[in-house]
Amino acid sequence: MNDELKNQMTRLGRAVRDAQRTLGSSSHESRQSALRAAAEAIRARRSELLEANDLDVDAARARGRSDAFLDRLRLDEDRIEAMSAGLEAIADRPDPLGVVDQSWARNDGLAFERVRVPLGVIAVIFESRPNVAADAAGLAVKSGNGAILRGGSESAKSVEVILDAVTEGLRSAGLPLAAVEAVPTQDREAVGHLLEMTEFIDLLIPRGGRSLVERVQGESRVPVLGHLMGINHTFVHAEADLDMGVRVVVNAKMRRPGICGATETVLVDRPVAPEYLPGLVAALREAGCRIRADEAARAIVPDLERATAADWDTEWLDAVIGVRVVDGIDGALRHIASHGTGHTEAIITEGAEAAERFLSEVDAAIVLHNASTQFADGGEFGFGAEIGIATGRIHARGPVGAEHLTSYKYRVRGTGHTRP
Amino acid sequence: MNDELKNQMTRLGRAVRDAQRTLGSSSHESRQSALRAAAEAIRARRSELLEANDLDVDAARARGRSDAFLDRLRLDEDRIEAMSAGLEAIADRPDPLGVVDQSWARNDGLAFERVRVPLGVIAVIFESRPNVAADAAGLAVKSGNGAILRGGSESAKSVEVILDAVTEGLRSAGLPLAAVEAVPTQDREAVGHLLEMTEFIDLLIPRGGRSLVERVQGESRVPVLGHLMGINHTFVHAEADLDMGVRVVVNAKMRRPGICGATETVLVDRPVAPEYLPGLVAALREAGCRIRADEAARAIVPDLERATAADWDTEWLDAVIGVRVVDGIDGALRHIASHGTGHTEAIITEGAEAAERFLSEVDAAIVLHNASTQFADGGEFGFGAEIGIATGRIHARGPVGAEHLTSYKYRVRGTGHTRP
Numbered sequence: 067m068n069d070e071l072k073n074q075m076t077r078l079g080r081a082v083r084d085a086q087r088t089l090g091s092s093s094h095e096s097r098q099s100a101l102r103a104a105a106e107a108i109r110a111r112r113s114e115l116l117e118a119n120d121l122d123v124d125a126a127r128a129r130g131r132s133d134a135f136l137d138r139l140r141l142d143e144d145r146i147e148a149m150s151a152g153l154e155a156i157a158d159r160p161d162p163l164g165v166v167d168q169s170w171a172r173n174d175g176l177a178f179e180r181v182r183v184p185l186g187v188i189a190v191i192f193e194s195r196p197n198v199a200a201d202a203a204g205l206a207v208k209s210g211n212g213a214i215l216r217g218g219s220e221s222a223k224s225v226e227v228i229l230d231a232v233t234e235g236l237r238s239a240g241l242p243l244a245a246v247e248a249v250p251t252q253d254r255e256a257v258g259h260l261l262e263m264t265e266f267i268d269l270l271i272p273r274g275g276r277s278l279v280e281r282v283q284g285e286s287r288v289p290v291l292g293h294l295m296g297i298n299h300t301f302v303h304a305e306a307d308l309d310m311g312v313r314v315v316v317n318a319k320m321r322r323p324g325i326c327g328a329t330e331t332v333l334v335d336r337p338v339a340p341e342y343l344p345g346l347v348a349a350l351r352e353a354g355c356r357i358r359a360d361e362a363a364r365a366i367v368p369d370l371e372r373a374t375a376a377d378w379d380t381e382w383l384d385a386v387i388g389v390r391v392v393d394g395i396d397g398a399l400r401h402i403a404s405h406g407t408g409h410t411e412a413i414i415t416e417g418a419e420a421a422e423r424f425l426s427e428v429d430a431a432i433v434l435h436n437a438s439t440q441f442a443d444g445g446e447f448g449f450g451a452e453i454g455i456a457t458g459r460i461h462a463r464g465p466v467g468a469e470h471l472t473s474y475k476y477r478v479r480g481t482g483h484t485r486p
Numbered sequence: 487m488n489d490e491l492k493n494q495m496t497r498l499g500r501a502v503r504d505a506q507r508t509l510g511s512s513s514h515e516s517r518q519s520a521l522r523a524a525a526e527a528i529r530a531r532r533s534e535l536l537e538a539n540d541l542d543v544d545a546a547r548a549r550g551r552s553d554a555f556l557d558r559l560r561l562d563e564d565r566i567e568a569m570s571a572g573l574e575a576i577a578d579r580p581d582p583l584g585v586v587d588q589s590w591a592r593n594d595g596l597a598f599e600r601v602r603v604p605l606g607v608i609a610v611i612f613e614s615r616p617n618v619a620a621d622a623a624g625l626a627v628k629s630g631n632g633a634i635l636r637g638g639s640e641s642a643k644s645v646e647v648i649l650d651a652v653t654e655g656l657r658s659a660g661l662p663l664a665a666v667e668a669v670p671t672q673d674r675e676a677v678g679h680l681l682e683m684t685e686f687i688d689l690l691i692p693r694g695g696r697s698l699v700e701r702v703q704g705e706s707r708v709p710v711l712g713h714l715m716g717i718n719h720t721f722v723h724a725e726a727d728l729d730m731g732v733r734v735v736v737n738a739k740m741r742r743p744g745i746c747g748a749t750e751t752v753l754v755d756r757p758v759a760p761e762y763l764p765g766l767v768a769a770l771r772e773a774g775c776r777i778r779a780d781e782a783a784r785a786i787v788p789d790l791e792r793a794t795a796a797d798w799d800t801e802w803l804d805a806v807i808g809v810r811v812v813d814g815i816d817g818a819l820r821h822i823a824s825h826g827t828g829h830t831e832a833i834i835t836e837g838a839e840a841a842e843r844f845l846s847e848v849d850a851a852i853v854l855h856n857a858s859t860q861f862a863d864g865g866e867f868g869f870g871a872e873i874g875i876a877t878g879r880i881h882a883r884g885p886v887g888a889e890h891l892t893s894y895k896y897r898v899r900g901t902g903h904t905r906p
Contacts, residue, residue: 091847170868176857178867183849185879268879289709289880310902317904425897427511429603437596437900446905447598447896448590459605459688459893460709461881473879476867477845480857482730484737485866 068255075259078214078247079266082187085242086212090184094161096239097207101157104207104235105150108200111227112146118223119196126194126220134324139194139221149200149228155450156204162469163210177479182472184210186268189260190453191216191282193274196224201451202271203232203246208450208468214267216249216257218274261286271466273454291466293457295381296326296409298439301398301424303415304335308342310436311414312349315387318412318438320353324383326455327410327432327442331378331388333398339391340366346389355385362391378405395420399427406430408457410442431457431464488675495679498634498667499686502607505662506632510604514581516659517627521577524627524655525570528620531647532566538643539616546614546640554744559614559641569620569648575870576624582889583630597899602892604630606688609680610873611636611702613694616644621871622691623652623666628870628888634687636669636677638694681706691886693874696801711886713877715801716746716829718859721818721844723835724755728762730856731834732769735807738832738858740773744803746875747830747852747862751798751808753818759811760786766809775805782811798825815840819847826850828877830862851877851884 089097108115119141126139162182169179188211192198199215206213217225229248236243249256260267264287272282272292279292300318302311318329334342343366350357358377359370370389377388378401392398395413402411412434413424421435432442442465444452449467456462462470509517528535539561546559582602589599608631612618619635626633637645649668656663669676680687684707692702692712699712720738722731738749754762763786770777778797779790790809797808798821812818815833822831832854833844841855852862862885864872869887876882882890 172868176861183879284707287704289878307902314902314904321905421899425899430895432896432898434898435900437898437903438905440905441596441898441903448592458709459603463893464896473883475850476852476884478852478854478857478861479841479845480855480861482727482734483857483861484734485741485858485860 068253071251071253071255072259074250075256075263076266078249079187079263081244082212082214082247083266085244086184086187086210088242089207089212089245090163090210092210092241094163096241097210098157100207100235100239100241101153101204102235103238104204104232105153105157107231107234108146108150108153108228111231112143115141115146115224115227118227122221122223131220135194139196141196141224145197149197152197152201152451153204156208156468159208159450159468162208162472167474174483175481176483179477180474181477182469182474185471185473187212187214187266188269188271188471189214189216189267189288190271190273191257191260191278193218193278194221196221196228198273199225199228200232202273202453203229205451205453205468205471206246207232207236207241209471211471213246214249214260215246216260219252222252261288264288269471271453289461291454291456291458291461293326293409293455295407296328296442296455297330297379297381297405297407298327298410298412298442299331299333299398299402299406300329300412300414300439301333301392301395301402302335302338302342303395303398303413303417303420304337305417305420306335306338306342306414307416308338308345311342312346314412314414314436314438315346316349316353318440319350319387320355320385321438321440323355323385325440327439328383329387329412329439330380330382331390331405333390333392333401334363335398336362336391336393339363343367343389350387355387357387357389359389360391363389395423399424402428409455410434410439412437412439431455488673491671491673491675492679494670495676495683496686498669499607499683501664502632502634502667503686505664506604506607506630508662509627509632509665510630512630512661514583516661517630518577520627520655520659520661521573521624522655523658524624524652525573525577527651527654528566528570528573528648531651532563535561535566535644535647538647542641542643551640555614559616561616561644565617569617572617572621572871573624575865576628576888579628579870579888582628582892587894594903595901596903599897600894601897602889602894605891605893607632607634607686608689608691608891609634609636609687609708610691610693611677611680611698613638613698614641616641616648618693619645619648620652622873623649625871625873625888625891626666627652627656627661629891631891633666634669634680635666636680639672642672681708684708689891691873709881711874711876711878711881713746713829713875715827716748716862716875717750717799717801717825717827718747718830718832718862719751719753719818719822719826720749720832720834720859721753721812721815722755722758722762723815723818723833723837723840724757725837725840726755726758726762726834727836728758728765731762732766734832734834734856734858735766736769736773738860739770739807740775740805741858741860743775743805745860747859748803749807749832749859750800750802751810751825753810753812753821754783755818756782756811756813759783763787763809770807775807777807777809779809780811783809815843819844822848829875830854830859832857832859851875
């Protein structure tokens with residue numbers, strides 16, 4: 067037990083908690099102004115940020131990190147501009163605070179309304195992507211929440227420059243600088259403190275790989291919003307437009323195979339498998355995708371690699387897709403109930419009845435009809451940005467934007483009402 | 487570690503989880519019919535329930551339980567009828583499931599809607615009040631959630647009869663009986679299992695005293711919805727109608743001093759204290775209320791008992807009230823920020839500006855203007871019943887009714903949309 071670290075974390079928590087009270091009652095104009103100034107400050111620090119990022123990337127490479135890791139860590143002009151544009155998109159959205167989302171009155175005149183308020187203080191624990199710092203800070207400021215950010219050590223120099231820019235944005239708008247803070251040490255024990263700081267943190271969001279999320283969900287005393295895996299399916303139904311089925315599945319897997327909304331298994335309705343599969347296989351192969359198929363699919367396209375039982379529970383996050391032939395919508399629903407992770411599921415069909423049944427019965431954050439699972443993204447949903455996609459059912463589900471980082475309170479107006 | 491108990495709890499969890507899938511996709515008509523049949527079944531078992539309750543009360547008395555405890559435990563004809571009427575009120579409310587609470591479309595035609603779905607399985611841990619079993623079961627059935635109930639050992643015989651009636655309701659509606667189950671043992675270790683069963687339980691609601699809620703919040707791996715304390719204030723502002731101020735404060739404390747929505751401290755604006763306090767003191771005393779006052783109040787009404795610093799952080803739940811003189815709305819806001827528990831706060835004033843500032847700046851689940859804090863109740867809010875009042879800001883806040891025991895999913899409809 068490191069007392070000095072504990073005191074440091076307590077001071078941090080108290081400072082953000084105090085600053086949040088001011089931020090939470092600030093005008094939307096000042097929060098927008100802070101976000102726009104932060105976007106400009108990031109642009110103004112482009113060279114400084116690229117230099118800091120070069121140091122981060124060099125150090126990570128020297129530590130033997132994978133190419134995929136280095137790619138997530140690396141910033142370039144386009145990615146920096148995307149960060150600034152993201153903050154501006156967040157600024158442009160309507161104010162999530164003060165919205166009256168329900169109101170009613172009783173016969174005796176007592177009038178109720180439910181109004182959105184900030185959650186409080188959010189802690190975000192993330193790994194290598196520096197842009198998470200900008201998104202998380204931006205969504206927190208927008209929704210009047212304090213934020214405590216803890217990035218991986220490999221992105222520390224990049225994140226420092228980004229948070230300097232956010233601080234400049236807060237300053238220029240006259241908002242409290244301590245509303246967004248980074249954990250000031252890379253000591254691993256600091257994360258343990260975050261998981262225990264129920265007095266100062268209202269919600270914890272782990273943003274990273276499975277082992278991070280599992281650790282946080284397993285150990286945290288603070289409520290957690292996160293997602294473990296996106297084992298997503300696209301079901302090509304007997305009544306599908308099969309050309310659409312090829313186009314959508316190739317996009318759902320191959321547009322970006324490594325994102326959590328990628329389709330990992332395509333389920334094919336038995337009656338159309340002979341007609342559909344050869345075209346799908348050709349298109350996937352042309353796009354550079356490996357295919358792991360069940361016996362029924364291999365009976366149709368013999369040179370496919372054989373799938374193992376474990377494949378149906380694997381999140382490839384890579385140019386690999388499973389193919390399985392199922393018996394109708396019931397077979398698809400059964401497979402999804404057994405192997406899905408409640409993230410994103412899609413059906414391709416021209417049959418209205420099948421579509422509505424799938425949309426209604428599949429238990430997942432996002433269920434799509436005739437569209438690519440790659441739309442599972444807060445930006446695509448119109449939320450401006452997202453801090454992640456929640457697969458639990460408590461508080462928020464699906465893409466988490468600024469409006470989901472709010473709570474509510476009831477305002478009740480009477481004229482001297484007493485309760486009988 | 488008791489393996490047999492663990493297996494028993496796992497079987498229970500799996501049975502409720504499976505039954506919930508059917509309940510969650512059942513029609514509103516069948517859920518309503520189950521609730522109405524359960525209400526009738528409770529009425530039909532009135533004598534049986536009174537006998538079981540007599541045994542519970544006798545055993546609790548023999549164990550030396552307090553009169554207040556015995557009163558919470560005791561059922562009579564009126565309380566039994568109130569349970570049945572509560573189930574019918576829940577049945578009469580609109581279906582909380584399938585409600586489309588947001589919908590929008592993009593320029594490219596991709597259409598989004600957000601629709602309410604059940605949370606899953608809810609576990610309710612409660613103490614002596616048998617009616618909690620009826621309310622919890624009713625709200626769970628209404629919202630398509632499975633429920634695992636764990637009552638205190640003292641109410642076991644009463645709760646068994648109530649749950650028999652609920653089971654009869656489910657059976658008569660053709661719904662799965664295992665959707666609502668009691669923990670089949672009074673072994674204390676069973677509660678420990680409930681707190682760990684993240685695979686089978688989505689939300690845990692402790693309903694009882696502070697030590698129960700603190701234990702559950704401190705140890706649970708399952709998300710918890712609960713409230714610790716209701717240290718609620720009524721602020722009588724300088725521009726108050728002082729007669730209204732007396733009427734409302736007496737009601738807010740003395741209508742039922744032991745409920746969580748009772749006012750525990752009255753804050754009096756300094757300019758009106760000399761005129762207001764003598765009348766308030768007389769009315770409270772006539773109603774049988776003890777008063778603990780600060781020095782400024784005692785300077786006005788000299789024979790008042792002196793308050794200690796600890797009083798401002800005490801939830802009396804009894805015929806005792808604290809009285810403190812404060813300096814204007816700023817003084818009231820400061821006192822509430824320091825001593826309030828985020829439950830329910832009220833202002834009495836004819837001044838529109840002061841009222842709006844109080845409603846906006848006080849951070850509590852419920853903030854009232856010119857009304858008694860005793861309205862902090864799901865029934866009074868029109869929710870039919872409540873399973874408790876949440877003072878946290880995650881998921882639900884304030885009175886928790888059937889609609890708050892839901893989550894949502896996104897349904898997205900395209901025409902072959904792929905993501906660029």
